[in-house]
Amino acid sequence: MTPLSKEEIKKIYQQPLIELIHQAAEVHRQNFNVKQVQISSLVSIKTGGCPEDCAYCPQSAKYNTEIKVHKLMEPQELKETIDYAKNNGVSRMCLGAAWREVRNNRDFDKVVEMIQMINHEGLEVCATFGMINEEQAKKLAEAGLYAYNHNIDTSEEYYNKIISTRNYQDRLQTLQNVRKAGLTICSGGIIGMGESEDDRIGMLYTLNLLNPHPESVPINTLVAVKGTPLENQPKVSVWELVRMIATTRIVLPQSMVRLSAGRLELSIEAQALCFIAGANSIFAGDKLLTTPNNDINQDKLMFELLGLEPLPSIHQRKARLVESEQ
Numbered sequence: 175m176t177p178l179s180k181e182e183i184k185k186i187y188q189q190p191l192i193e194l195i196h197q198a199a200e201v202h203r204q205n206f207n208v209k210q211v212q213i214s215s216l217v218s219i220k221t222g223g224c225p226e227d228c229a230y231c232p233q234s235a236k237y238n239t240e241i242k243v244h245k246l247m248e249p250q251e252l253k254e255t256i257d258y259a260k261n262n263g264v265s266r267m268c269l270g271a272a273w274r275e276v277r278n279n280r281d282f283d284k285v286v287e288m289i290q291m292i293n294h295e296g297l298e299v300c301a302t303f304g305m306i307n308e309e310q311a312k313k314l315a316e317a318g319l320y321a322y323n324h325n326i327d328t329s330e331e332y333y334n335k336i337i338s339t340r341n342y343q344d345r346l347q348t349l350q351n352v353r354k355a356g357l358t359i360c361s362g363g364i365i366g367m368g369e370s371e372d373d374r375i376g377m378l379y380t381l382n383l384l385n386p387h388p389e390s391v392p393i394n395t396l397v398a399v400k401g402t403p404l405e406n407q408p409k410v411s412v413w414e415l416v417r418m419i420a421t422t423r424i425v426l427p428q429s430m431v432r433l434s435a436g437r438l439e440l441s442i443e444a445q446a447l448c449f450i451a452g453a454n455s456i457f458a459g460d461k462l463l464t465t466p467n468n469d470i471n472q473d474k475l476m477f478e479l480l481g482l483e484p485l486p487s488i489h490q491r492k493a494r495l496v497e498s499e500q
């Protein structure tokens with residue numbers, strides 16, 4: 175797909191909102207079954223104590239936040255979460271670790287075991303472990319990892335206002351390593367960190383330069399956590415979020431667009447607008463990594479009200495395809 179220029183993306187972004195939503199909804203329908211929404215759950219397998227200084231993140235060791243630091247969890251501890259996932263329409267489990275980068279040590283062997291366990295249960299596995307090289311990514315792929323999440327978070331220009339311990343190029347390098355290992359890519363960002371409209375457009379521009387596009391694009395709104403440098407950031411309005419989601423849907427027409435952190439602040443009406451504007455994935459379960467998330471029963475009610483259904487995992491989709499061909 176020929177990438178769009180920043181000017182082209184800006185034109186899309188700045189349309190009257192009602193036009194933008196209509197265009198996004200059309201693109202969405204052309205590429206997806208609009209009733210299907212992917213449900214992923216997050217598990218923080220190693221919490222806090224991270225040496226990076228990402229200004230939004232409660233898990234950075236540089237800030238005084240109220241989270242409980244926890245060393246890497248044992249694979250057996252995942253059993254309960256897997257059961258919860260299977261009983262609640264979750265098709266993808268995303269393992270998060272507050273690491274700067276992946277290291278070749280005993281912890282690596284443990285995450286390999288976790289990935290194998292989840293994969294054997296028929297769930298898609300995604301991991302977000304910080305920077306990773308191609309060889310490590312290949313080992314995770316062999317263990318059954320399906321996707322790697324590594325967000326570019328904002329525009330290239332705004333990045334060093336948010337993080338000083340690594341640069342944009344490091345992020346892009348990891349994405350390249352992940353792609354070379356044959357994994358699918360999950361990469362998106364955050365709105366509400368004080369960035370300008372051009373930064374939001376710049377972030378979508380970078381994502382649209384990736385060839386192929388990331389299969390999955392999380393759009394987070396900042397969860398302003400006490401103790402982080404961004405604790406006093408004003409909230410973004412629902413209209414800005416809908417505008418961002420709709421533009422993402424048009425710029426990256428075949429990617430799953432995930433309505434990610436910040437959903438707890440949204441009414442069902444606001445979330446419905448996001449789904450109409452092209453979001454087709456959410457995180458479910460009462461916790462994101464360290465902050466609260468929507469109640470699962472409320473989410474079930476929302477699915478029922480809106481006529482949505484959970485998207486089956488890639489394993490189930492493949493099995494159905496084989497069945498229908500027989």
Ligand code: SAM
Nearest residue numbers: 230231272273302303304325394395396397435
């Ligand atoms: N350490 C790994 C990394 O940086 O890639 C993985 C974990 S990190 C918590 C994953 C992503 O969560 C970040 O890139 C950021 O986009 C998102 N995130 C973290 N804290 C957030 C917050 N307070 N509000 C919204 N999104 C947040």
Ligand code: DTB
Nearest residue numbers: 270302392434435462463464465
């Ligand atoms: C993503 O884009 N958002 C998720 C997931 N990928 C790893 C994380 C959101 C974290 C929100 C803050 C917290 O709970 O610590």
Ligand code: SF4
Nearest residue numbers: 224226228231234272
């Ligand atoms: Fe560490 Fe990731 Fe948080 Fe940055 S976003 S401080 S790398 S856990």
